[in-house]
Amino acid sequence: MNHIINDIIKIQKAIREKTLVVFVGAGVSANSGVPTWGALIDKISKELKIEKDIPQNEYLKIAQYYYNDNPKSFQDNIKNFLDGEWQPNSINEYLFKEFMPKYFVTTNYDDLLEKTSNKLSMPYSIIAQDKDIPRIGNNNAIIKMHGDFKYKNIVLKEDDYIKYSENYRLMEVFIKSLFATNTVLFVGFSADDPNVNQIYSWVNNILQQNQREAYLLQIDDIENDYELKRKYFDKKGIRIINFNELVTHIENYVKEKNIDNKLKTLKNEKGKQLYKLLYFIKNASPNILDQCYQRLLPTQYLNFLSDTDISKVLDNYWGCYYGTLSSMNNKKIQEFIILLNRQTKKTKETKKLLSNLGIKKVEATKWINDKVVTQNKLIIPTDKITDYKVINLIDEFNYIEAEKVLGNITDDNFVNEYIDKNIDSVNVFEKVYILLKLHRYELAYNILKKISFKAKENGNNFIFIISEFNRKVAFSYYYRDYYYDSSDERKEELDNMQREIWTINIPNLITKLLSEEERNIIEDILNFKHIQNLDNKILKGNVENSQTQFCLKDIYNTFTKNYIFIDNYQEFQKLCTHYTITAFNSINIQENHINLYDVFSTDKYKYDFLDLLLIIKYSETSNLNNLTFTNKIKELPLNDDSDKIKLLNAYNNLINSIIHFDLCKDGSHGNKYLEYLNKFFIIFKVLPLTKNEITIVIENYLKLIINYGWYENFRTTNNLLFYLLNFIINNHNKSHRNTNLNSTVLVDFLIYIVNNSSKIQEDIETDKIKVTRFTDEISSIIKQIDPQITISSFIIDKKSNFAIKLYSFIHKLSDTKTQNRIKKLIITELTNNFDHELYQHACLNNIISPYIKYEKKLVEEIEKRIIKYNELKISKPTMRNGFTNNPVGLDDIYDVLRTIANLLNFEKLKKPDLFLKYKNHKDFKTDNYFLFAIDMKTFDYNKFKLEYLNYLTKNKKEQLRQIINDNISKKKIIKEKFINMISLDRDVNNRLRDRIFNLLYDEPISE
Template sequence: MVDNFLDTSIKKIKEASENNKLVIFVGAGVSANSGIPTWSELIKSLSKDLGDFDIDKSPELFLKIPQYYFNERGEKEYFEKLDEIFLKNKYKTNPIHKEIFKLKPTHIITTNYDTLLEEAAIEEGQFFHTVKYDLHLPYNNFNKTIIKMHGDFEHRNIVLKEDDYLNYSKNFTLIESYIKSLIATNTVLFIGYSVNDPNFNLIFQWVKNILSSHFQPAYLIENSKEFSRIEHSYYKNRGINILYKNEIEGLPFTDVFNSNNVRGNALYNFLNYFNTFDKRKEINDLEGVYEKLSCFEDLNFIMPDQITKRLNIKSLAYDLFGDRTLTTLENENPLIDIFSNIESFSDKTIFNKISKIFLKANIRGVSTDKELIIEFEDNDDFINSLITKIIKTDSTINPTTPNNLTSIFEGKDYESMLRLGYVFYKQNQFHDSYTVFKTISIKAFKDKKYLIYYISEFNRKHLGNFLMNNSKKISEDLKIEIQDINLEEIYDTLPSIEKKSISFLTDIQNFNFIYKVQNKINKHVNALKNTKRTVENNGFSIDSTLQRSFTELTNIWMFLESNYLCIDIYSEIKSLYLSFVEGIFVSYSTQNNSTGETFFNDLPINKIEELDIFEVYIIMTKLKTKDLSQILTDYNVNEIVISEPALEFVMHTLETLVNDVLNNKIKDKSENYLYNLLTLLSRSKLNVDHANRIGSKLKLLINEEVYFNEFKYINRFIVSSANKNLLNQNLISQLLNSYLNAYLKNRRILEFDTVGLYSNLAKIYADYNSYPLDEDTITNVVNVVNIDYKAENRNLIYNTLQSVVYPIFSILKSEEKEIIKILTKSILEKIISAQSPLDSKTISFYESMLLSNVLEANTSINKLIIEGTCKLIENQNESLKTHPDPIYIGLHALTNMYKFDHLNLEEIKDYLKMLGGHVEYFDLIFNIEGVKLTNLNLLVYINEEEMESLMKQEKFKNSVYELFEEKLEDLTLEKRKDILSKIYTRRYKNL
């Protein structure tokens, strides 16, 4: 017989071990090497006391002699005799036990009564549950068992005599059923038995008779006989593959026992051959590498660390510095040998499979520290295609779901099934997503698609946790179902080959890997900050941190998204993207301030010059808007360059998002995406065409159902673009008309407009003043004013005039202006005739009328405001203060009236002492003695002459210095110098 059969058998046994499908039967031939009597020796010892039967000539006596002894001497003497034989010495484990555990069996079944296997398990650090009688079975906590099918001395339930065998089914009911199921569903290896062993034949025939053709082929190690073709064929036909020791040529010999123990040494060396089989057979490098990596084939993307870990090649690492290659310092290893000798492979099938796995791991090639061995041509195409596919799905917000969901689950297209569950997840339909993944789990488990099964259970657990924490409608039954999902237990019960492909998920499951990536990216961001400081202080830096950060983030993102893992709802994942985006803008905002001629001036700064589609996508989809705004503010990013392809992506996505917001689809997500885009675009360098295309899309959002946040971000973009002269006059006219029409349909719209979108549109329109507003719209607005006035609803008419009409007064036609003037004059006359103190609403209305230049100021009303504010100050009670503060309203209005020439100094000068010291803006404009500045922004409201006067006050001057110095702390040294030389010193050096 050729040794191919033996090699193939060993491979199958080791494969069963890898898949948690190996069951080993251990017979007396193992314990004998520890000095424990064999079954034959036991029977001979009993027979001597009975008359010394010739058991060699009568094998059938093996069961009868113990029975004779029991019947003749009774139970007490029977067990005393057994104790004398087995317990007179303290036996120790032997090297064969260690080799058995190296085979990594899931279950060990033994006919031995001793405790050597339990002791060996402890010595090897293996966790096995020992089953000695039926009631032990339900308490298996380790999923691995040592089954003492013939009992043990401790429980006096050993199987030895004839009655024990005849009553076995009665006495060991559960154990019998359990062993049958294990033999029927696993690969079985018999060690320490021979084909002539009565115990072996009884066990084998017992199971064979019951399971018939369902019996799995078993293997028996025969180390005491020469190979016999007839014997081998006989037992092979009965389902037993005998593996003979003498089939191995040149079997290495180790004398672990004394030289007289031929059988012990033979069995040890045979088992050692099993355990060192891969190394001894020198498996082809190509096949060996593929065998290690094939477990990843069903993943859509693989983390490079998974590849390096599985290959287990010394000094092998994934290069993050830009090349994205697998690099090793050793010039000789299986990986280098394979890719250095590609042409020698006539059949490149396996090689192509390995290459594809590398492509899925974003590995561009293989190299040593000296040279590039191979570069995969399709890598960038594959990765870019994958990125595009993910972005297209995720940024759409509402990917389509099939009409007939049932049809998806009828076939074997698990990719489509997973994608469906993921689509529901992306649509925030978490309960539907949970249900889909539950259905996939059940189906995949039946089909033995364990990777799909685990991914589905992984998602179900995390979706379930999210539902329990965020949904009030979840049923108690569903809560219990979710809590019962134990991913660790599920992982432990999977076949070993499947564990290898998803072991990485266990690191993600407990977020250990996420924390590691987070730490790396944080280090990258800090390095970029150091580079920024170095460069902006005329230093020089060549740093690959940026590329490493990109590769790190891109890989983890592709792994999660392409394998449909539903965990980016967690804060730990979100923080990855936040750090990454911060790194983007640290790099983008880095400026080379060097002015001198040096060698370094000609070297490029390694930084982001423009944002591409991926960066825009991450910014749009993975951040909270407030976090994005804070980053842009922190790094003073005011003009962002977006690449042309990325801008087209933005335009397409914006159209989808506007439609989603209008149709109220996935409201929270689509709004967040929209607000992030507008925040980014408000600080971006756009051309006229792009700005107006964006403005046209935003016009659709200005309707009667608009909300506060929409106003906020629309306003941010419109004002920013108008300040850059990017918006054409026609668009502004359309935006203003849309607002007015929305107001006519829902007059509460102004309550949401806390950011002043309407007034800003009016100011921008007034500056352009070319395209006329819609006449019907203006007529309707004026009609509303008249209706409010006739209704004598003071607050309503104030609000309409102040908030809607006065901002556009300067652009109304003459006849419309005259109507508003007459109506306003009538209101003022009523105010004057009342001669009572003015409340805050009346003061604000009057202030708005003046600042809009509708009518001239009225000295009587001016006096009412001044005296009324003085009276409030005189009678103020801190505990009774209201909001808005009427004193602030009065002083702010008087300041604006004075500043814009609607109040002269003569009218107020006698009251300044009373009015001063309450509102900083008032004190600045009226040059109140002792004012202390707390807000630098207020300086924009005073001219140079006023500034010179204020700086003569020591208290004010010191407060200005303190505020400037506070701000300077946040600036680089060069910027501080610039401020000091151009503003600080020049303006104040002589004061």
């Protein structure tokens, strides 16, 4: 028994090392219904009218008789007999998927191996004649040593065997060479098969010289002469492994496995026995230590595996929790601990593998009286602590310090030495990881080519496949960054490189090159199955939020700590987006829905630095912003204050790195980093920042904008200020009686914005709108923080209508000289080029007094827009505004009406009656805000919005109070709107709350 187990271990080793060659005989094809050689000979005998039983050693003679009798139709007759729609069986598939030999050699004439190759998408070259041999190269191959009906060169009769060496010289030499360098396994042959005897005659001499193992699998009953046969074949260098010698062990082993469905597809009992024998050979292990060692061995290349992946690697009957390895099978874990306590080379290596994965102890436990009792344990010594310095620097956007790790990276000798030193570890990708972050894509790609070559040369397929995966990622950046600015010659070169990259098929490489143990570790990582599984659970709501956090960080760490590049893969970005949606949607119901049985509930819905980093790096900006608003998130719960400090440092590092490495010089890269900063602002908005922290955030952003010359290199200011402004307003509203904002830094920011406003491109209206709002809001906030402030640093000059609008907001902050200059510019602009918005800003900021002539210009402006609107109704009757869904042209009218409404509400109109005709206009339905402003008394308060209260003078508020006190139904409507707003906890700032309370509850009205 022991010698058979040793043989099986050697076969398993050959599978892992990709040095196994499988010879496939008729016994395998018989399970698909293909007639056996015996059945063929029986049919031939009947046609030849031979009535005696034909022994196997005479099959060749019978075939020769048949040929002599029918030489012209011999091939066709044999083909017709063997023809059929045969389909691969589970033995064929198991040999391909689990044994994965580089070469199949078959004496069969059917095409079942070819069909299996196609079915499983495992490409193998088909070699059926001598001239095919040079095509093998480094490819996997199916070698049909007895020919193919397609070429009419089948080997079946006695003469074919006698003349084989003459007719198939190259084929014979190649097959002989396989025995010299590989372990050979015969499957589907009997010991008396003449095919085996032919091969024996080749093998014997070779094996005497090279001592490579060959094994013959047998299903036959053990007869009296079995030991004689075994010794006979041993002498020839072929070891027999017989199912019936192992039947008890095999049956006990497979009954615990789920292989019944595979067995049901097989035609006969011998086929089922052969499948069980193959399954046992592939999977059985003499003891738990050997089994764990073999499964853990490929982890030597990695820096990190999650607890879940460690359990999976060890076949799922192991549990791994925070550095402790245990098992539900107490007997197995006890045996494992006993074996690990032995002082052997294998136990030392196994402990080292466990230590590298962060396993600190192995423990056997048992439930006794409702308590977990430790029965036995083994402490695993720690050989090394993995240094994640580079990963941490990159996660914290500290690219300046990370660059220092590169060393002399442009020197070929330095790079080659670095690769040679680290080629057996994923750490070989560390410097490439840094280069990608610094946008040095060409160098990163070229180093990865060297790593791939070296790994392949060393036979390290595990590192080779990761390198090829990374090379695809690096090239996508490289191609995108260089292609469009390249010469035609360079573009052609890049296109050729791209075609080569397209040929990299990672799933195929994994199947073709890796052992089962290696596949078990890396396959689900590189095919994103881990990501997809978690994403599906999140979408179906089948996982607790805190458990999602735990799993997501494990997935991220698996990729980053092993330097597997995923930043440009949508699968991970989608996962993070879905996680963010689920997490933020859950924050508001945290206290009401804690599951007492959830083991994660002690720190449920709290976020650490890595959680926030993943949100910032991979969520979509506008979606994140909407989530914080719609879920009424006032403050994000953190695990610890240190997580906030770390996030602030990461923000500061990002700005310093952008400036130092000029990361925003390219439009697409710049947008990516600006999106990061925007998401920082969204997260900062819901964190409890101190006044000093807020000041530093704003100062550093201003530093970045100044460094980049404002609009010139950022292409568009559309979102450059939007999220920063929301961050500032949110902090102002949260603390408006005891502000956390520093007026000095806001003044500096405002001065820079106003003094550089000319750099906005004239045709980018969205930029102007955002800058206008920023200037308006920041000016107001500064004035509220410091009512006595006077700023003399504004540079006032006639630049554009847009610039003059900005001046209208800063007028209240400026010194007297500047105010006079602004007033003069505004009056000149309104006289020469009337603009309703500029007039509104100037009036509301008390720069000029209301003028009837300008009010008449407002009427003229509306009438022009009504004419244009009526023309558009005819020429473009179905066209709608993409934002409001109003008929095209109507929003242009509303813009002026809202200006009029604001002037009315702030009592800045001399002749309100001029605009009464727009209350019920024949051409359009009037804007509700305008209707409220023009006639508060008759307004339909079902259409009232609480925000209107922000735009009323004290006198107007008194008028409104009188109106609703006189008409209780109107007051009730406003009260219900307010109660509804409070119950929904919508984003109501303190000022608006105060105004509503004052209005409804007869408190003193304030400005």
